Amino acid sequence: MLIAIAAVAALAAVFGLLLGYSAIRFHIDGDPIADQIDALLPQSQCGQCGLPGCRPYAEAVAAGQAEINQCVPGGEATMLAIADLLGREPVAGGEIVEKPKSTAVIDEQVCIGCTKCLSVCPVDAIVGATKQLHAVIGSECTGCELCQPSCPVDCIYMQPIPEHIGNWKWPYPGRQPKPANQPLVTEAEPEAEVEHREAA
Amino acid sequence: MKLQTPQTAEQRRKLWHFHGGVHLPEEKYLSNGKPTLDAPLPRQLVIPLQQHIGAPARAAVTVGDRVLKGQVIAEPQGYISATVHASSSGVVSAIEARSVPHPSGLTAPCIVIDTDGEDAWAELPEPIADFEQADANTLRERIRGSGIVGMGGASFPSNVKLNPGADQPIDTLVINGAECEPYITCDDLLMRERAADIVDGIRIMLHVLGAGRCLVGIEDNKPEAILAMQQAVALRQLGGRIEVVAIPTLYPSGGEKQLINILTGKEVPSHGIPAQVGLVCQNVGTASAVADAVLRGRPLIERYVTVTGRAVASPQNYRVRIGTPASELIDASGGLRAELAKLVVGGPMMGIKLDSDAVPITKAANCILALTPQESPDPGKPLPCIRCGRCADVCPVNLLPQQMYWHARAKDIDKVQDYNVFDCIECGCCAHVCPSHIPLVQYYRYAKTESWAREREKRAAEHARERHAAREARLERLERERKAKMRQKQAAIAPKGATAAADGDAKKAAIEAARKRAAEKRAARAVEPAPASAAVKPRVESESVSEEQG
Numbered sequence: 001m002l003i004a005i006a007a008v009a010a011l012a013a014v015f016g017l018l019l020g021y022s023a024i025r026f027h028i029d030g031d032p033i034a035d036q037i038d039a040l041l042p043q044s045q046c047g048q049c050g051l052p053g054c055r056p057y058a059e060a061v062a063a064g065q066a067e068i069n070q071c072v073p074g075g076e077a078t079m080l081a082i083a084d085l086l087g088r089e090p091v092a093g094g095e096i097v098e099k100p101k102s103t104a105v106i107d108e109q110v111c112i113g114c115t116k117c118l119s120v121c122p123v124d125a126i127v128g129a130t131k132q133l134h135a136v137i138g139s140e141c142t143g144c145e146l147c148q149p150s151c152p153v154d155c156i157y158m159q160p161i162p163e164h165i166g167n168w169k170w171p172y173p174g175r176q177p178k179p180a181n182q183p184l185v186t187e188a189e190p191e192a193e194v195e196h197r198e199a200a
Numbered sequence: 201m202k203l204q205t206p207q208t209a210e211q212r213r214k215l216w217h218f219h220g221g222v223h224l225p226e227e228k229y230l231s232n233g234k235p236t237l238d239a240p241l242p243r244q245l246v247i248p249l250q251q252h253i254g255a256p257a258r259a260a261v262t263v264g265d266r267v268l269k270g271q272v273i274a275e276p277q278g279y280i281s282a283t284v285h286a287s288s289s290g291v292v293s294a295i296e297a298r299s300v301p302h303p304s305g306l307t308a309p310c311i312v313i314d315t316d317g318e319d320a321w322a323e324l325p326e327p328i329a330d331f332e333q334a335d336a337n338t339l340r341e342r343i344r345g346s347g348i349v350g351m352g353g354a355s356f357p358s359n360v361k362l363n364p365g366a367d368q369p370i371d372t373l374v375i376n377g378a379e380c381e382p383y384i385t386c387d388d389l390l391m392r393e394r395a396a397d398i399v400d401g402i403r404i405m406l407h408v409l410g411a412g413r414c415l416v417g418i419e420d421n422k423p424e425a426i427l428a429m430q431q432a433v434a435l436r437q438l439g440g441r442i443e444v445v446a447i448p449t450l451y452p453s454g455g456e457k458q459l460i461n462i463l464t465g466k467e468v469p470s471h472g473i474p475a476q477v478g479l480v481c482q483n484v485g486t487a488s489a490v491a492d493a494v495l496r497g498r499p500l501i502e503r504y505v506t507v508t509g510r511a512v513a514s515p516q517n518y519r520v521r522i523g524t525p526a527s528e529l530i531d532a533s534g535g536l537r538a539e540l541a542k543l544v545v546g547g548p549m550m551g552i553k554l555d556s557d558a559v560p561i562t563k564a565a566n567c568i569l570a571l572t573p574q575e576s577p578d579p580g581k582p583l584p585c586i587r588c589g590r591c592a593d594v595c596p597v598n599l600l601p602q603q604m605y606w607h608a609r610a611k612d613i614d615k616v617q618d619y620n621v622f623d624c625i626e627c628g629c630c631a632h633v634c635p636s637h638i639p640l641v642q643y644y645r646y647a648k649t650e651s652w653a654r655e656r657e658k659r660a661a662e663h664a665r666e667r668h669a670a671r672e673a674r675l676e677r678l679e680r681e682r683k684a685k686m687r688q689k690q691a692a693i694a695p696k697g698a699t700a701a702a703d704g705d706a707k708k709a710a711i712e713a714a715r716k717r718a719a720e721k722r723a724a725r726a727v728e729p730a731p732a733s734a735a736v737k738p739r740v741e742s743e744s745v746s747e748e749q750g
Binding site: 038041042043044045053054077080122123124125140142163164165167168169170171172173174 | 302660
């Protein structure tokens, strides 16, 4: 029996040494998991998750310091994708309110050209200069809303992107599942049951 | 005249079967007994700028312009786009968003023409009588300039489809006269009445493609149409090149990939197009439009439309100008005579439900279907799936509808794509046979548009990430430059600091000298105010410039 114990101990030692050597020899700088999570995030850099940007949030999730359901613009789809990637159970939305996608619009009549919103935009979607009119480049705006509180004359408002035939989606035909426990639900009303239609 | 049996001993041709399919009640007798009438010219034509796959056309007229029949009113944008023409003469009264036949019920930009009743033709391009001498590209340009798109429903620009490229040689042209959906009979009537035009169109397309032969597939519930086409082919003595084939009546034999399989046994690859297996498929209506464009210079401004369903007083086929409101066609058919349960543009399986009859007839609209409650009973709430597998039995594309349903229901878009949902032709066979009457096709449509939306979002997110990274890099660079400047300034000051004590007196002397200079300047300014104030301004502006760069 002693031989058996010794044999297993020897194998354990050999494999341990092998693993230790590999950890040092094949070590990668940076966190590939964080990169993969970052690729799933919507990149609006809005900070609504509580962390200053998408990359910090990805790193926090990879380090286990943040929950996977904190991304507001990403919504349920992003949470499910991260859960799938990490092999975890999906977490309920909690306090996430699904807002329609919007872009920022500056009211030209009110803008005073202070450049405060210019410096805050994480994707440089606002053009302008000191004492000159500022304007949001609609196609670049991600709807993160970071510019709105920065304006001293409150001239920025969020305009929902209008639905047109180009971006229309077929609605989900089934019933939306109701969340199990709802103490703090500020969730929007689940989609009303779509009247069943035939294939036509 | 004796009806020729389509498949006599020497003509019998081997046909293949596609997987699945369903037999549906045909209901063709409602509208196929009467000859086609010209629909009355409407008071107002509403012509959408996008009646095709690809980029919308751009309006080439303005409000108030007088236009003539066949005049170009919108130019194509890019290669995959189509020209739009005025369907009759009149005045452009508006270019605005109007209801169009689309499942969303949303509006789209349309050109509205108030017709003047004169129906005067514009100057048309020259007919190309001997097209066999013409260059294929010239003919394609003519087809594009005439606004011809696939008239079977997909409305893909025909000049693009007839240009598969040198790397995809075409040996067979398939002409789709199957018309497999119940109720619709417009292609049937077109084949009976305009067989010669269709055959001319086939000759032109064979020349454009450089293809050797043509197979015309017609379901065997249309014996008169088969006979008419055979006679037209014989009249032109093209029996060697064009063969009219009767195929068994089965839904959805009129699907492009299904028809190709029936006639040739070839299978179009998943996510592929028929050109990859040496075939191009076109509808009979498209062939007729091509003949009109090349031989008569006429653009696509009208099409055959079936108005049918038991809710309408006298079902009938019409030659309709593009842009005619559907309401006018229903009025022309005697109006509604029974309770209307559902109004559909298209057929009962693949059509689009309309909320109002104010939508215009587009190039793709082949039927206006007014269904009574008996014809379109409400199936009620869907029951749970019992995993019977009937849906998989009938799928003409040989997919697994049940698996796609489970994953679409769970919103697992990736898994649905693994089951090839993008090969689904949305024919509705699966939903038709489901004993729990689950709206299966709605789930697949949801999965497809959701998948496209996610891809769009991913691209937008990538773009935003790149911009963010560029911004971070720029800020970092500015920070580095600022630090470098600070270091330089400190380096310049540092040597002086060592001899600070000795410079104490020197500093006092420098301050005294500066005070003297300032006093002199003030005195000078008191004498001559104007030039001094001009000297002040540039300094301020340059300060603000450096602030911006900072």
